[in-house]
Amino acid sequence: MKTMPRDFEVTYKAENIYDDWVHDAHWQFLIIPFENESQHEVQIEFSNSLYANTEFSINGFGFKTLRVHPKKKFKQISFEAKFKFKKEEIDPYDFNINSDLSVEYNELEHFDFKITHERFLKQTIYTKLNSIQDLLYKFDTTVSIFQNLENLNHWIYKFIQFKTGVTKVGTLLKDLLLNKQGVCQDFAHLFCALARTNGIPTRYVSGYLNQNSGYMGDSQMHAWVECYIPGIGWKGFDPTNNILANTNHIKVCHGKDYNDCSPLKGIIHTGGQNKTTHTVMVQSQQ
Amino acid sequence: MFIGFYHVPFNKRISMTNIENQIFSSYQRNPDLFDEIYDKNGKIKEVYQKLFNLYGEHSINDYVSLNNKAKSSFFNQGITFQVYGENNVQEKIFPFDLFPRIIDQEEWDIIERGSIQRSKALNLFLWDIYHDKKILKDKVVPIDLITSSANYLDQMNGVNPPGGIYNHISGTDVIKHKDGKYYVLEDNIRCPSGVSYVICNRTALKKALFGVFNHYQTHTVTNYAENLLELLESVKPKGVDVPTVVVITPGMYNSAFYEHSYLAKTMGVELVEGRDLFVENDFVYMKTIKGPEKVDVIYRRVDDQFIDPLEFNPDSVLGVPGLFAAYKKGNVTLANAPGTGVADDKAVYTYMPQIIKYYLNEEPILNNVHTYHCGRPDELKYVLEHIHELVIKPVDEAGGYGISIGNILTKAEIEKVKAEIKESPRKYVAQPIMSLSVHPTYIDDTESFEQRHVDLRTFTVLGKDKEFVLKGGLTRVALKRGNLIVNSSQGGGSKDTWVLKK
Numbered sequence: 052m053k054t055m056p057r058d059f060e061v062t063y064k065a066e067n068i069y070d071d072w073v074h075d076a077h078w079q080f081l082i083i084p085f086e087n088e089s090q091h092e093v094q095i096e097f098s099n100s101l102y103a104n105t106e107f108s109i110n111g112f113g114f115k116t117l118r119v120h121p122k123k124k125f126k127q128i129s130f131e132a133k134f135k136f137k138k139e140e141i142d143p144y145d146f147n148i149n150s151d152l153s154v155e156y157n158e159l160e161h162f163d164f165k166i167t168h169e170r171f172l173k174q175t176i177y178t179k180l181n182s183i184q185d186l187l188y189k190f191d192t193t194v195s196i197f198q199n200l201e202n203l204n205h206w207i208y209k210f211i212q213f214k215t216g217v218t219k220v221g222t223l224l225k226d227l228l229l230n231k232q233g234v235c236q237d238f239a240h241l242f243c244a245l246a247r248t249n250g251i252p253t254r255y256v257s258g259y260l261n262q263n264s265g266y267m268g269d270s271q272m273h274a275w276v277e278c279y280i281p282g283i284g285w286k287g288f289d290p291t292n293n294i295l296a297n298t299n300h301i302k303v304c305h306g307k308d309y310n311d312c313s314p315l316k317g318i319i320h321t322g323g324q325n326k327t328t329h330t331v332m333v334q335s336q337q
Numbered sequence: 338m339f340i341g342f343y344h345v346p347f348n349k350r351i352s353m354t355n356i357e358n359q360i361f362s363s364y365q366r367n368p369d370l371f372d373e374i375y376d377k378n379g380k381i382k383e384v385y386q387k388l389f390n391l392y393g394e395h396s397i398n399d400y401v402s403l404n405n406k407a408k409s410s411f412f413n414q415g416i417t418f419q420v421y422g423e424n425n426v427q428e429k430i431f432p433f434d435l436f437p438r439i440i441d442q443e444e445w446d447i448i449e450r451g452s453i454q455r456s457k458a459l460n461l462f463l464w465d466i467y468h469d470k471k472i473l474k475d476k477v478v479p480i481d482l483i484t485s486s487a488n489y490l491d492q493m494n495g496v497n498p499p500g501g502i503y504n505h506i507s508g509t510d511v512i513k514h515k516d517g518k519y520y521v522l523e524d525n526i527r528c529p530s531g532v533s534y535v536i537c538n539r540t541a542l543k544k545a546l547f548g549v550f551n552h553y554q555t556h557t558v559t560n561y562a563e564n565l566l567e568l569l570e571s572v573k574p575k576g577v578d579v580p581t582v583v584v585i586t587p588g589m590y591n592s593a594f595y596e597h598s599y600l601a602k603t604m605g606v607e608l609v610e611g612r613d614l615f616v617e618n619d620f621v622y623m624k625t626i627k628g629p630e631k632v633d634v635i636y637r638r639v640d641d642q643f644i645d646p647l648e649f650n651p652d653s654v655l656g657v658p659g660l661f662a663a664y665k666k667g668n669v670t671l672a673n674a675p676g677t678g679v680a681d682d683k684a685v686y687t688y689m690p691q692i693i694k695y696y697l698n699e700e701p702i703l704n705n706v707h708t709y710h711c712g713r714p715d716e717l718k719y720v721l722e723h724i725h726e727l728v729i730k731p732v733d734e735a736g737g738y739g740i741s742i743g744n745i746l747t748k749a750e751i752e753k754v755k756a757e758i759k760e761s762p763r764k765y766v767a768q769p770i771m772s773l774s775v776h777p778t779y780i781d782d783t784e785s786f787e788q789r790h791v792d793l794r795t796f797t798v799l800g801k802d803k804e805f806v807l808k809g810g811l812t813r814v815a816l817k818r819g820n821l822i823v824n825s826s827q828g829g830g831s832k833d834t835w836v837l838k839k
Contacts, residue, residue, distance in 0.1 A: 077647060077659070106617070106618055106619075108618075108619055108659060109662050110647075110648065110662070111492030111648045111662075111665065112491070112492060113665070116662075118658075118659060120658075166470050166473050167470075169480060169484055170494070173484055316651065318646045318647060318658050
C-alpha cells in the first residue's frame with residue numbers, strides 16, 4: 052500500500068564577512084533538492100541581504116544551481132534559501148537479489164559495464180588510495196554485492212570516528228587513514244574509494260539529513276554515497292550513520308567526489324580575510 | 338606604415354650577365370636529404386624552374402636588402418611572438434624567408450583530402466567518446482587512453498555541440514619524408530595557431546617581389562577569414578537568425594595575441610577578453626557602449642580550464658563565470674568545443690589509422706609516423722633501448738616543448754630522459770627520427786642559401802555540412818642547421834607556401 056508523501060522544509064543560511072570591500076563577486080549554490088520519483092514539487096525561496104539578482108542555472112553535470120552576482124560593492128552578505136517539497140516514504144530494502152550471485156559479479160567484469168560506468172569507477176584525488184590501502188577492504192564473493200556494501204558501510208562506520216575539526220575540505224584519504232577521525236565527507240570519500248576498488252560504480256552524494264532523526268552530520272550539509280548494483284540499480288549508503296539512505300536523506304546532487312558537489316562556489320576578488328558560516332535546518336511533517 | 342620602395346628591386350631589372358655572388362651559387366646539397374627544389378640528379382624540378390630563374394637574376398646583396406625590408410615590415414606591423422623560457426619571456430620577430438615553397442595541384446589534392454579526412458574522423462571520434470563510446474566498447478581504442486587524459490572533460494558527456502562540430506579549426510602538421518611521401522606528425526585541435534602568419538607571409542612576399550606572382554597561378558590565402566566566419570556562423574545555436582560572433586583572447590600578453598586581433602579584424606567581429614563578456618540567465622552578452630549585446634558564437638583562444646572559473650579552474654581571470662552553463666544549455670557555440678583536446682593527445686594520434694577506418698571506413702590518405710606508446714610495456718622496453726634513434730614527445734604539450742631528439746642527446750641526457758619516461762610512461766610517445774624534406778632558405782650568418790628542414794601546418798575548418806581547407810598553410814623552417822624542430826617557439830621561421838591552380 053502506498054503511503055502519503057511527507058512534507059519537508061529545508062532552510063539553508065550562509066553568511067560571508069570580508070575585511071576589505073568586495074567589488075566583484077559571483078556565487079554558485081548547489082543546494083536545491085534534486086527532483087526525482089521520491090522527491091518532488093520542490094518550491095524555492097531565495098533571498099540575500101544585498102537584494103542582488105538571483106538566477107537559476109545548472110552546473111557542468113546538469114544539476115540545478117542558484118547564482119548571485121551583486122552589482123555594488125559590499126563587505127558583508129548573507130543568503131537564505133528555503134525549499135519546500137514532498138518526499139515519498141522509502142523502504143531501502145525493497146528490492147530482490149538474484150539468487151545466482153555469479154550473475155551480478157559477472158556483470159561487473161563486463162567490458163561494456165566498465166565503460167558505461169567509467170566515471171564512477173575511476174579514483175580521484177579525494178578517493179585515491181595506495182596499493183596497500185586498496186586491500187583494506189576486499190569483497191567476499193560468496194555473499195551478494197549488496198551484502199558486501201552493507202558490510203563495508205558498517206566497517207567504515209567502525210573504522211572512522213566521527214569528529215569535527217580534525218579534517219577540512221581538501222583532506223586526502225592518506226591523512227584520514229592516519230587519524231581515523233573525520234566528518235561525513237571523509238566517510239563518503241573512503242566508501243567511494245573502497246567500493247570502486249572492488250569494481251562497484253560509486254558516486255559521492257551531497258544533500259541534507261533530516262534533523263529530527265538524531266543522526267550525525269546534521270547541522271551542515273550531509274554526504275553519503277550511491278552504488279550501482281547490477282540488476283538492482285543505484286542504492287544509497289550512509290557510512291557516517293551506518294544506515295542505508297532513506298526518507299530522511301534529501302539528495303541535492305552527485306558526482307565523483309566533493310569537488311563535483313561543492314555546495315557553494317565563489318569567485319571573489321578582494322584582499323584581506325573572509326569568514327563564512329553556514330547553517331542548515333531540516334523539518335518534516337508526517 | 339607603408340614602405341613604398343618595396344616594389345623597386347624586382348621591377349628594376351639588373352643586367353642578366355655576370356652577376357657577382359648570384360643567389361644560389363653557393364648552395365650546397367646534401368644528397369642524403371630530400372631537397373624539394375632539386376631532383377635526385379641535381380636538376381631543378383620543373384615547377385621551381387621559373388622561380389629559380391627569377392631569383393637567380395639577383396645577387397645576394399639585392400636579396401639581403403629585400404630581406405631586411407621585409408623584416409622591418411613585420412616589426413612595424415607588430416607581427417611578433419613570445420618565447421617562453423625557464424626564466425624569461427622573449428618577444429621576437431617571426432623570421433620570414435622570401436624564397437617560397439611551391440606545392441603543385443596533384444600533391445596538394447592529397448594533403449587537402451587527407452586533412453579533411455582526419456578532421457572529420459576526429460570529429461566523429463569526439464562525438465562518440467562523449468556519447469555512446471562505441472569505439473571504446475569495440476576495443477579499437479583503449480579506454481584508459483581517454484579517461485587518463487587531462488583534457489577529457491566529464492562535463493561534456495552527453496552534450497550535443499551546435500551543428501555536431503567539436504574541432505571547428507584543426508591544424509594538421511605534415512612533413513615530406515625522404516621517400517617523397519607526406520606524413521602527419523600531429524593533429525592540433527585545441528587552439529591551433531599560425532594562420533595569420535600564412536596571410537602575412539603572402540602579403541610580405543607580394544610587397545617585396547610582386548613580379549614573381551605573374552609567372553604562377555597561385556591560390557589565394559586571404560580568403561581564410563571569410564570562410565572561417567561563414568563556417569562559424571553555420572554552427573550558430575538553435576533559434577538564432579543572424580549570429581553575433583566574437584573572438585575571445587587571453588589578452589595582449591598571450592604569444593598569439595597578434596593572430597587573435599588579426600582574425601577578429603579580418604572577420605569583422607569584436608575581439609574580447611573574459612571581462613568584456615558576462616552571462617545572464619544562461620545567455621552570453623558583450624558589454625558595449627550601447628549596452629549589452631547578445632553573443633552567439635565564440636571563437637575562443639582560451640584553454641578549456643580557463644573558460645569558466647565557476648566550472649573549471651576557479652583562479653582563472655581569463656574566462657567568464659557561467660559560460661559553461663550557457664554552452665551546455667545550447668545558448669552559445671564555443672569553437673573549438675570544450676573537451677576537444679582529448680583527441681589532440683599524441684597517444685590518441687597513434688590510433689588515427691584505426692579511427693579513420695572505424696568511422697569513415699576509408700584508408701588514411703595521409704600516413705601516420707610509426708609511434709611507440711610508452712604506456713605499453715613492450716613498446717616502453719623498445720623505446721628505452723633505442724632512445725638514440727627516436728624522438729621522444731610528451732603526449733600533452735604543444736609548441737615543440739619537452740621534445741627530445743635521441744641522436745643529439747649526450748649520455749647523461751639520455752639517462753635523464755629515460756628516468757623521466759620511467760617515472761610516467763603514459764606521458765610519453767616516441768617516433769623514429771623522420772628526415773624532413775629540406776628547402777633552400779636564406780641564412781643571415783653565412784649570407785647564403787642553405788638547406789633547412791621544413792614542415793607544413795594546414796588549416797581545416799569544419800562547419801555544419803561543409804568544410805574548408807586553406808589552400809596554402811604554414812611552412813615552418815627549422816633555422817638552425819640540422820635542427821628538426823620547426824615550431825616558432827623553438828626558433829623556427831616560415832615561408833610563403835604556394836598551392837598551384839594547375
